[in-house]
Amino acid sequence: MTPLRLDRLDLLRELEPTAAKNLDRHLAISKEWMPHEYVPWSRGRDFDSEPYEPGQSTLGPVAQIAFEVNLLTEDNLPGYHREIVDGFGRDGAWGTWVNRWTAEEGRHAIVMRDYLLVTRAVDPDALERGRMQQMQVGYDAVGKDALRVMAYVSFQELATRISHRNTGRYTEDPIADRLLARVAADENLHMVFYRDCVTAALELTPSQMAIAIAEEVLGFEMPGTGIADFGRKAKQIAKAGIYDLRIHHDQVILPLLTHWGFFELEGLDPEAEQARTKVSEFLTALEGLARSYEQKAQARADRARQRVDA
Numbered sequence: 001m002t003p004l005r006l007d008r009l010d011l012l013r014e015l016e017p018t019a020a021k022n023l024d025r026h027l028a029i030s031k032e033w034m035p036h037e038y039v040p041w042s043r044g045r046d047f048d049s050e051p052y053e054p055g056q057s058t059l060g061p062v063a064q065i066a067f068e069v070n071l072l073t074e075d076n077l078p079g080y081h082r083e084i085v086d087g088f089g090r091d092g093a094w095g096t097w098v099n100r101w102t103a104e105e106g107r108h109a110i111v112m113r114d115y116l117l118v119t120r121a122v123d124p125d126a127l128e129r130g131r132m133q134q135m136q137v138g139y140d141a142v143g144k145d146a147l148r149v150m151a152y153v154s155f156q157e158l159a160t161r162i163s164h165r166n167t168g169r170y171t172e173d174p175i176a177d178r179l180l181a182r183v184a185a186d187e188n189l190h191m192v193f194y195r196d197c198v199t200a201a202l203e204l205t206p207s208q209m210a211i212a213i214a215e216e217v218l219g220f221e222m223p224g225t226g227i228a229d230f231g232r233k234a235k236q237i238a239k240a241g242i243y244d245l246r247i248h249h250d251q252v253i254l255p256l257l258t259h260w261g262f263f264e265l266e267g268l269d270p271e272a273e274q275a276r277t278k279v280s281e282f283l284t285a286l287e288g289l290a291r292s293y294e295q296k297a298q299a300r301a302d303r304a305r306q307r308v309d310a
């Protein structure tokens with residue numbers, strides 16, 4: 001028996017009422033906010049008369065890295081916009097959502113860059129070169145269909161929400177904290193939109209959506225992977241507890257799978273059952289890896305304490 005699969009146009013047509021309902025809700029609950037009100041402009045000085053020096057930053061080195069990575073990720077918006085248009089199209093509620101989402105996302109890079117430049121929190125030349133490099137690498141979702149895009153952005157918006165929120169706290173600067181909490185609140189509403197589209201798709205075509213979710217859980221990569229030296233930076237961000245495997249497992253992947261009732265879905269076809277088994281195995285491995293990193297971190301902390309006591 002050939003499993004039932006809907007093609008892209010049927011999917012988008014069938015899910016159009018869901019997109020319209022979720023869009024209306026989003027427009028009703030999202031609050032207008034002004035990026036310029038989150039930036040301490042009075043701290044600004046001209047760079048030509050007073051060039052940047054590393055000692056001017058009031059953020060620690062890891063807070064600088066996390067902020068920079070979060071901003072460069074936001075900078076890649078044109079690439080994500082293209083992928084989302086490819087997934088959802090330009091028509092009807094989908095098209096309206098894509099444009100609204102893009103406009104909201106645009107605000108994130110604006111407010112974050114303004115903050116970093118005005119406060120001289122990072123090297124402005126390195127930041128600009130990083131932006132140029134990141135945007136030229138671009139972002140390529142390699143032919144993901146609408147369902148995979150939906151699953152990916154659900155995880156990604158939630159991951160971004162947490163990463164912004166934790167970066168804000170980590171800076172220990174109340175201004176940065178308030179700014180990143182505001183951005184994180186946007187990411188949360190984006191996540192809710194996509195998450196609820198996935199819920200509707202699971203009702204419409206459960207096996208097809210379950211396979212898409214599985215593919216995205218197994219292959220998940222943060223969009224910042226095109227950033228120069230991303231591996232080293234990601235490690236430092238993880239060590240600082242801003243975004244690590246434990247958070248990825250406990251606060252991103254698991255809550256969404258639970259919300260969707262992924263492991264309780266009934267009547268899946270054999271291909272979807274197999275995909276679900278792989279997710280289960282993957283989560284066990286991820287949990288094991290997260291635990292082993294925690295044990296290593298604990299051992300490091302114990303050794304440091306012993307050295308202080310000695």
Ligand SMILES: [Fe+2]
Binds near residue numbers: 074105108
């Ligand atoms: Fe964003």
Ligand SMILES: [Fe+2]
Binds near residue numbers: 105157160186
């Ligand atoms: Fe977002």
